[in-house]
Amino acid sequence: MKLLIKNGIVIEPQKNIEKKLDVLIENGKIVKLAEDIKLHNVEVINAKGCIVSAGLIDIHTHLREPGNEEEETIASGTKSAAAGGFTTVFCMPNTNPPIDDQAAVEFTMLKAKNEGVINVFPVGAATKGRRGEELTEIGELKKAGVVAISDDGEPISNSQIMRRVLEYSRMFDLPVISHCEDKTLSRGGVVNEGKVSTLLGFRGIPKEAEEIVVIRDIILCSLAKGRLHITHVSTKDSINFIRQAKKNGLKVTCDVTPHHFVLTEDYLLKYSYDTNLKINPPLRTQEDVDTIIEGIKDNTVDCIASDHAPHTVEEKSKEFDLAPFGIIGLETVLPLCITYLYYQHRIPLSKILEKLTINPAKIFGLSKKGRLEPGCDADVVIFNPQEEFVVKNFVSKSRNSPFIGWKLKGKVKYTICSGKVVYSEKNV
Amino acid sequence: MTKKTNSEEFSLPQKISLKQKHLLGLEYLSKEEILLILDTAKPFKTIFTRSIKKVPTLRGRSVVLLFYEPSTRTRTSFELAAKRLSADTVNIAVQLSSVQKGESLIDTAKTLESMKSDFIVIRHSYSGAPHILAQNVSSSIINAGDGFHEHPTQGLLDIFTIREKKGKVEGLKVVIVGDILHSRVARSNLWGLTKLSARVVLCGPPTLIPKDIDKIFPQVEIEHDLDKALRNADVVNILRVQFERQLEHFFPSVREYSLLYGMTKQRLKNAKSDVLVLHPGPMNRGIEITTDVADSLNSVINEQVTNGIAVRMAVLYLLSLVNTNQ
Secondary structure, eight states: OEEEEESOEEEEGGGTEEEEOEEEEETTEEEEEESSOOOSSSEEEEOTTOEEEEOEEEEEEOOOTTTOTTTOOHHHHHHHHHHTTEEEEEEOSOSSSOSOSHHHHHHHHHHHHHHOSSEEEEEEOSBGGGOSSSBOOHHHHHHHTOSEEEOTTSOOOOHHHHHHHHHHHHTTTOOEEEOOOOHHHHTTOOEETTHHHHHHTOOEEOHHHHHHHHHHHHHHHHHHTOOEEEOSOOSHHHHHHHHHHHHTTOOEEEEEOHHHHHOOTTHHHHTTTOGGGOOSSOOOOHHHHHHHHHHHHTTSOOEEOOOBOOOOHHHHTSOTTTSOSOOOOTTTHHHHIIIIIIIITOOOHHHHHHTTTHHHHHHTTOTTSSOOSTTSBOOEEEEEEEEEEEOOOOSSSOOOOTTTTOEEEEEEEEEEETTEEEEEGGGO | OOOOOSOSSOOOOOSOOOSOSOBOOGGGSOHHHHHHHHHHHHHHHHHTTSSSOOOOTTTTOEEEEEESSOOSHHHHHHHHHHHHTTOEEEEEETTTSGGGGTOOHHHHHHHHHHTTOSEEEEEESSTTHHHHHHHHOSSEEEEEEETTTBOHHHHHHHHHHHHHHHSOOTTOEEEEESOOTTOHHHHHHHHHHHHTTOEEEEESOGGGSOTTHHHHOTTOEEESOHHHHHTTOSEEEEOOOOTHHHHTTSSSOHHHHHHHHOBOHHHHTTSOTTOEEEOOSOOOBTTTBOHHHHTSTTBOHHHHHHHHHHHHHHHHHHHHHHHHHO
């Protein structure tokens, strides 16, 4: 099985390549990159006018299976990911039951192998039942295939336990993904605390609820000499603390989501009480957005992640206080990055792609992914950065997106996973 | 098109109207619209002194009172207002209805809409619930209090009372005392009073002053010391203490709250001698207000209740005109 991608612009941030190259794929691997490869009897994809990059890696996805199959399944979530240009997703363990033992990891991986269209790597829970009390059998989770551990959504409030998690996972070289939130400060809150919570009459989530745990976890990471990855960073000072931690030589990395650098809390005033703007961490202020953009530019921000959180229309049609947090993101990450980071903030495509491919691969130890090089897995995305489209239909089972109706640039044309076309614009 | 009334001594503004068919909050009304409602409420109030306290203005219209929170005074006030306009009223007792069976707010509202209700008056413990209705049904929605957000008719009746007693609102020093953070009454008063250029002072412990309120209302003053706040005050609006806030650590005890923010005769002497004392009710006598203040000549608490009906009649009437115009 050979596949030849012709006439596209290959962007390979790792090797600083950005030029017109053809890519030859054989038996699920990248075989060759060269100018004008001529071969007969191969399937050819014409990528003229498009960018060819390693397939995107999303390190923060909620696939909802098992437990909430009405929102998303491994099958529908991976199809949604493929439509968004992703060839690998990390699924968070807050399923029901949670991914906190070997059996749950194996179930997820087996389901993904049978029903998924792209690579799925589970993130294992850090504590049993995600209760923040007892460590999971992290060694066994690693053996079963997890790429990181996290109690995402349920921050570990006990500092001693967080310290032990960081220390213990060190011997398996597993990063600990931390959702930073002091629940005693955020309890009952539904939007950023400040102007908007006061105006709309909501309990607020102060930015300090995040920052206090960012600082704590950085300090614990130093104590434990562990590997800390802070996810969905949303505030100015969180970025500043992480920047400083990196300068101090700690093994601290982080990701941000597109909605935290595209939207601000002010959208809640514009679309009053739209529950598709109810997200945790909440949408913040312009000052926070500006600092996140700075962090992307100066590489304080390592990765861009979706925090894809599907919810049904019924759940999201409730009163704002009662509706669940979260929005879907897999199908809008790339166009939001291109429209806002590339076109508006003039951040080079190679830098954007770095945070969606090679950086996640490096941090989470996927040696054959995130790069377009001979010998690597043939996970590829082909997209046209100039093509404009209106966000309306989703492949995901859910449609809880605040970006419906938005005009964005950057259209995925093909997604190829292990040498197989898993998404093609024409077949939608 | 306006409604004809059978009464000669009773005339209503004919030319200007409200822009929206819903009343969701005073934030969304212009100064002119607020004044229109207040001016319209005046002639309605004159009806109350008649032996037959009823006009046929909204005959054939229906008003559904959808109350998700216990309320005696606001619900009764709306019901009387609607009845005095000859509208039909229906009370939805939420505890008995299908809401208890898990029916969603939108489904409940659509059911009511299918019954061709012209108005839905909603009281809900969550902010934004009336907005959900307004987006999903064609009936006119009136917010009778949503979460900590707004209680527009309470704001209007407070301002109506101030205007009636003082002849104006502009330039008056109005002190709002108590739990501003969780108060929809405070927010509606803030919007209405600032639009009519009153000088508003918010007074309460820092734990009960909402964050960034100074950014939204730069002209509003914040004072934690009640004696200082009351100096030269023309009006003081005392908010009800919610006892459960003590458990949430907003203040250490009801006793200390009462010592610091309870309105006593002695304390009221800091204000102007003709200061008006307002309270949205129901009162905790002896806690946020002493009985001698509540029953003093300065107190207009009972008149607020009477005015509430007139203001709600004006709101129903004016919104019904928006309906027919569309």
